[in-house]
Structures are given as structure tokens and as C-alpha cells.
């Protein structure tokens with residue numbers, strides 16, 4: 073059985089890009105239909121940063137990889153609200169210098185830094201971006217303490233959370249898309265079909281005319297075909313799925329060829345006291361070596377602690393029983409490398425590859441060494457770096473040995489920041505879309521998500537994704553108004 077729907081504007085994906093786009097368009101009177109592959113999961117119904125959350129709200133349970141030397145594990149949200157439902161909620165405006173350089177290098181028209189930053193102000197108000205009013209978690213204090221003792225620049229990063237007066241870090245309520253822009257879009261008349269996967273957009277020349285989807289709800293066991301016709305389609309599936317959707321639609325110009333990420337390496341550190349807060353992450357970041365290298369805290373659920381110790385289980389494994397005294401931290405770098413996203417006929421998920429440059433590899437090694445130093449200064453008794461054959465680090469001498477032994481090829485490199493697979497700008501040699509997200513070679517296929525960011529911004533990217541999506545959505549409304 074095939075079910076058919078109609079709308080003015082079809083929005084594919086309901087994450088940071090899709091939800092904001094839907095709210096702006098619906099409030100301007102467009103008849104909007106959002107399709108989202110994942111389920112709607114109420115905030116609070118699943119423990120944040122848990123394996124259960126990975127199972128319910130991540131694509132492929134969080135097990136996805138960009139092949140390379142080494143391969144890079146990456147994760148994507150797959151639920152209503154996308155990555156905003158599962159992420160750490162750490163808010164960074166895009167740096168002004170980055171916006172300026174993107175405007176010039178990619179020839180982005182009407183891209184004033186002041187305009188983007190003023191949209192950021194609106195986003196901050198809508199998402200209640202703020203610092204923790206009360207106590208921080210022990211894992212946060214560790215980063216601050218270690219960095220302070222070394223005299224390294226560090227700060228608390230505000231989050232999109234609401235708190236009651238004086239509440240501690242773990243008592244916040246995450247202001248993700250299902251709490252903010254999606255309800256706004258729905259109140260303005262938008263509709264959402266969750267558990268509906270868009271497979272392909274059907275084109276007639278330069279115009280897209282309809283979409284083919286699969287209804288994934290348990291009731292239909294993935295058998296129901298769905299078609300949707302529309303005036304315009306805006307693809308917001310995230311930096312991995314958006315290029316795959318475009319390629320399946322026959323749109324390939326500069327699509328999926330410039331994946332940019334912030335690669336990270338990790339370590340687990342053991343202290344004398346209980347430091348693990350399984351359902352929260354550190355709100356401090358160390359920016360002494362930014363933008364090249366930054367340090368922060370990772371999810372440290374017991375299952376993830378076990379995973380972090382598997383690089384040298386023979387020597388590290390016994391530490392797993394002390395998991396309450398362990399927390400996981402990362403060193404992230406800005407990368408010169410780039411990756412590819414390519415659809416493979418007959419295979420559901422695209423093939424993703426990423427190549428780190430020599431400079432990237434060196435930075436990851438330096439980052440891990442300096443991060444271990446922060447841990448020792450903060451009072452860590454043992455540090456377990458995430459690379460095969462790593463030694464346990466207990467003092468500066470071990471640290472020197474660890475740095476010599478480090479090889480990126482043996483490290484567990486991962487990332488949660490994925491961008492730039494359909495970059496925007498008027499330079500058609502570099503960019504897949506025009507300066508406002510219209511895909512080249514089409515009259516009505518737009519992109520409006522992390523894929524548009526011309527480069528990884530060097531800071532947590534969600535605010536950049538949202539601000540650019542709102543800018544483009546407003547332009548869309550202005551263009552369609554007349």
C-alpha cells in the first residue's frame with residue numbers, strides 16, 4: 073500500500089537545521105511537512121549519555137565509522153530533534169574571524185558577521201543558553217583544577233539548559249529541538265512524520281517533484297511506501313545523510329567531497345574519590361592551545377568507561393571495577409584533512425572515509441600528551457590513554473614514555489562534529505549550493521544543515537548550524553513572499 077501526502081515545503085530531518093527551518097517557514101505561513109527517520113523520544117524518558125540512549129536515539133546504535141588510517145568512529149543523532157537531543161549542549165557562537173574568512177574564501181553573498189551574531193542572540197534567548205547556577209560535577213572541577221595549576225586558559229561553556237535557582241549541573245532541563253523549535257513549528261501548523269525515512273527525491277529536469285519514503289513504524293514493519301509531493305524540498309539530514317540523499321537524487325556537484333570534522337583522542341583518568349557522573353559531561357573546556365587543540369569532558373557512563381579501556385584491556389581492564397572513580401576526557405583538534413561521503417548502490421548507509429594529514433596526526437599526539445598532563449596536575453592516580461599498547465601513566469616520566477609510544481594509527485580516534493559536505497557560497501568550484509543553500513543545477517532543492525558550513529568551525533558547531541539555517545530560512549521566506 074502506498075500512502076500519499078502533499079505540502080508546500082518538505083523538510084527532511086528535524087535536527088538543529090531542520091527544526092529551525094520548519095519554525096521559520098511555518099510561522100511565515102508556509103504549509104510545512106517534516107519527515108524524520110527516527111522516533112520522537114520525550115526528554116527525560118531515557119537516561120542521558122546511556123547505552124540505552126545510544127540504542128534509541130543514535131543512528132546504528134552509535135556504531136558508525138569513517139574509514140581511514142586510522143578509521144574515525146563518529147556518531148549521529150537519529151530521532152526527532154536529531155543531534156540536539158543527545159549532545160552535550162555546550163554552546164559556542166561561531167568565531168567572528170571564521171565567519172569573515174568563510175565569506176571571503178567561499179564568496180558567500182549577504183553574509184554579514186553582525187547578522188549571523190544577532191541571530192545567535194535570538195537562539196541564545198530561545199534555548200535559555202546559560203552557565204550552571206549551582207555546583208559543578210567533580211569531572212568538571214577536574215579540568216578546571218588541572219588547567220589552573222598549569223596556568224592554562226579554561227572556562228565554563230554555557231549550555232542550552234533551564235535550571236531552577238541555584239540548581240547544580242545535573243539538574244538542568246535540556247532545551248533541545250523537541251522542547252523549542254519543533255513545538256513552535258507544530259504550533260504554527262507544521263506537521264511531522266516520525267519514523268519515516270526519505271529514500272530518494274524524484275526530479276524532472278531542474279525541479280524536484282516528489283519524494284519516496286519508507287514508513288518505519290513498528291505497525292507497518294517498514295513495508296509501507298509513502299510518497300510526498302511538494303513545491304520545494306529542504307534537505308536537513310545532517311552532514312552524512314544530506315549528501316547521501318542528494319547523490320541518490322542524482323545531484324553530485326561538490327556533494328560529499330569535503331567532509332570536515334573535529335577529530336578527538338581520549339583517555340580515562342582514575343582519581344582517589346568518586347568523580348564519575350554517568351548522566352552528565354564536564355562543562356569546562358581548556359582553550360590554551362585553541363583553535364588547534366581543545367580539551368573537554370566526555371560521556372563517562374560505565375559502559376563507555378569499559379569501552380575506553382579496551383585499547384589495552386590486558387593492562388587497563390582491572391580498572392573497570394573502579395568506574396565511579398574514573399572519568400573520560402578528550403583532546404579535539406581542528407583538522408586540515410577532509411573526507412568523502414559516497415552512496416553505494418544497494419547499500420543503505422553511505423561509505424564514509426576521512427584522511428588525517430601529518431599535521432593532524434602530530435596535533436592528536438600533542439593533544440593527548442597535554443591532556444594527560446592536565447589529569448596528573450588535577451590529581452589523577454592513573455591515566456589510561458586510548459591507543460593500542462598504551463602504558464598506564466602515573467607520573468611525568470610515564471607521560472614522556474607514553475608520548476613517545478603514541479601512534480595515531482593505533483589510536484581510537486572519534487568525532488561528533490560533522491560538517492561541510494554540501495558547502496554554501498557563490499564559488500561554484502568549491503560549493504555545492506549557492507549562498508543561501510539552493511543546490512546547484514536545481515530550482516527547488518535546498519540544503520539547510522551542518523552540511524552547508526564551509527569548514528568545521530573550530531568550536532562546538534550547533535549554534536553555527538542553527539544561525540545559518542535561520543538566516544537561509546528567512547531569505548527563503550522573503551524570496552517566496554513576492
Ligand SMILES: Cc1cc2nc3c(=O)[nH]c(=O)nc-3n(C[C@H](O)[C@H](O)[C@H](O)COP(=O)(O)OP(=O)(O)OC[C@H]3O[C@@H](n4cnc5c(N)ncnc54)[C@H](O)[C@@H]3O)c2cc1C
Nearest residue numbers: 085087088089109154155159161162270309521522532534
Ligand atoms: C554525541 C554528540 C555530542 C555533541 N555535542 C555537541 C555540543 O555539546 N555542542 C554543539 O554545538 N554540538 C554538539 N554536537 C553536534 C550537533 O549536535 C550537530 O552539529 C547538530 O545537531 C547538526 O545539526 P543538523 O541539523 O545538521 O543534523 P542533526 O541534528 O543530526 O539532524 C539530522 C536529522 O535528520 C534525520 N535524517 C537523516 N536522514 C534522513 C532521511 N533519509 N529521512 C528522514 N530523516 C533523516 C536524522 O535522523 C536526524 O534526526 C554533538 C553531536 C553529537 C552526536
